[in-house]
Each structure stands twice: as structure tokens, then as C-alpha cells.
Amino acid sequence: MKKKSLAPGDSTVVELSFNTKQYKTLIKKNATIYSNDLANSQSKIYVNARCYATQDTTLPISWGPDKINFKQEEREFEVIVTNKSDKELNLVAVSAGYDGLFMKIKNDLIKPGNEGKIEFIWTDGFQKEHFERSITFVASGDSETRFTIPFVVEGTNPTPKKSKAKTKPSAKNTSKSPAVKKSDATHDHKSGN
Amino acid sequence: MKNLILTAILVLTLAAMSVAEPNIMIPKQRWDFGHAPQHSALTHDYVIMNTGTDTLNIIRVKPG
Numbered sequence: 663m664k665k666k667s668l669a670p671g672d673s674t675v676v677e678l679s680f681n682t683k684q685y686k687t688l689i690k691k692n693a694t695i696y697s698n699d700l701a702n703s704q705s706k707i708y709v710n711a712r713c714y715a716t717q718d719t720t721l722p723i724s725w726g727p728d729k730i731n732f733k734q735e736e737r738e739f740e741v742i743v744t745n746k747s748d749k750e751l752n753l754v755a756v757s758a759g760y761d762g763l764f765m766k767i768k769n770d771l772i773k774p775g776n777e778g779k780i781e782f783i784w785t786d787g788f789q790k791e792h793f794e795r796s797i798t799f800v801a802s803g804d805s806e807t808r809f810t811i812p813f814v815v816e817g818t819n820p821t822p823k824k825s826k827a828k829t830k831p832s833a834k835n836t837s838k839s840p841a842v843k844k845s846d847a848t849h850d851h852k853s854g855n
Numbered sequence: 856m857k858n859l860i861l862t863a864i865l866v867l868t869l870a871a872m873s874v875a876e877p878n879i880m881i882p883k884q885r886w887d888f889g890h891a892p893q894h895s896a897l898t899h900d901y902v903i904m905n906t907g908t909d910t911l912n913i914i915r916v917k918p919g
Contacts, residue, residue: 666913668905670877675900676916678886682895692919695903698912699879706919707881707901711888718890728892758900794896798888808889810897 678709679794685713711810722747723772723801723809730813732784741780741811745772749803753778756808757798762786763813765797772801784815792817878907 665674680691690710697703717724725743732739745751751772759765763786768779780799796812886899905911 668911673904679898694917696914699877708885711891796897810888810891812895
């Protein structure tokens with residue numbers, strides 16, 4: 663949340679993040695926003711997702727890759743969306759973009775049997791900690807197919823490795839090793855609309 | 856004098872009726888991610904507006 667206090671007429675955004683884990687079905691989640699609006703002190707927001715391990719082959723489209731992992735040495739990706747139906751499909755992004763992410767749909771009207779392409783380029787720098795976001799698309803023809811492509815922007819912090827060094831017990835060295843603190847995984851990336 | 860008192864009462868009553876209050880408005884409370892792969896973080900930004908006349912304080916956001 664960017665701001666916790668809003669003057670009259672002001673607005674902010676609350677980001678809801680949801681991990682699909684190993685779910686294989688329709689998942690519904692919600693969150694409650696508590697505020698000092700006495701008439702509406704608890705407001706709910708809802709999300710749902712159809713999680714899959716492998717894409718549903720009965721859908722009118724297929725797409726891939728279905729996840730993106732931006733690295734310093736790999737900043738550009740192209741997602742191919744294939745129209746498997748016998749109707750022309752219109753492909754659009756329905757969620758807001760993010761600062762640092764350039765995204766372009768190269769062929770938004772996809773004829774039957776043809777492919778559309780979505781280009782993703784990470785134009786921003788890489789922060790210490792990795793962070794994850796997602797973009798939702800809709801392919802519409804006679805019916806609508808909605809899908810979300812999650813993306814990860816890798817952090818520059820190297821993954822901590824377990825020390826393999828062994829020290830021989832010594833009479834002089836009786837002090838205990840300091841506990842290893844896990845790095846604070848806060849995501850200070852600012853998303854924009 | 857009587858008219859003056861009545862006017863004062865009327866003004867005070869109107870002032871009391873127009874107490875400033877915050878008003879939370881969330882234009883779109885539901886988001887559908889559609890099909891999404893396993894083991895991924897999905898994110899969505901919800902816009903929160905204050906359409907009231909006083910400061911709106913968001914006290915906390917609790918996942919359900």
C-alpha cells in the first residue's frame with residue numbers, strides 16, 4: 663500500500679498477492695480492508711484463479727512460456743499465443759502494467775490456426791531481492807479465455823550457500839557460532855499504473 | 856432578538872448535519888486471474904478512493 667491516509671478525493675492502491683502453490687482447481691481468496699469509514703469499516707476485495715499444472719487442452723488458445731523469469735543476462739521474452747479455435751480472437755492485456763516492464767502485443771487479432779506474440783522486456787535495473795508480479799490477458803472471440811502470466815525479476819543477492827567448512831573442536835574456541843540471520847525479503851519495488 | 860436566536864440555532868443545526876466523514880470506495884472489488892500456472896505469485900492492484908469529506912485512514916489489510 664502506497665498511502666495509508668487519504669485526503670478527500672485522494673486515492674491509493676492496495677496490492678493483493680496470491681501464490682498458486684500446487685493448486686489444480688478454481689481458487690478463491692479475499693482480503694478485508696479496515697478503515698475509519700464508520701459506515702463501511704470493513705471492505706472486502708476478492709480474487710480467483712483457475713490454477714493448473716498443465717494447460718487445459720480444450721481451451722481455444724494455448725500459450726507459452728506461461729511464466730517469465732527476468733535475469734540480468736535475459737531481459738527479453740516472447741510469449742506465443744496460438745489460436746486453436748475456428749474464430750478470430752482478439753488478444754488484450756486487462757491488467758495495468760508495471761514500472762520497468764515494457765510489454766507489446768504484436769498481433770492482437772489472431773486468425774484461426776495462427777499465432778499472436780506478446781513481447782516482454784525488463785527495462786529497469788535489478789534490485790537486491792527478487793520480486794514477482796503478473797499480467798492478465800483476455801483472448802475473446804465467441805467466448806473469452808482469461809489467463810495470467812506471472813513474472814519474476816531476479817535479485818542481485820547471491821543465493822546464500824550452506825557453509826561446508828568444518829572446524830575442529832578447540833579448547834580455546836568455546837564460543838557458539840552466531841545465528842545466521844535470514845535476509846529480509848521485503849519487496850521495495852514500486853509498481854505503477 | 857428572538858429571530859437572532861432562531862437563526863443561530865438553525866446555523867448550528869445545519870453545521871451539525873454536515874459533519875465531515877470519510878467514505879471508502881473501491882471501484883472494482885473482484886479480480887479474475889483466469890488460468891494461471893502452479894507455483895507462481897499472482898498480483899493485482901486494487902484502487903481505493905476516498906469520496907468523503909474527511910481523511911480516510913486505512914487501518915490494516917487482512918488476508919482472508
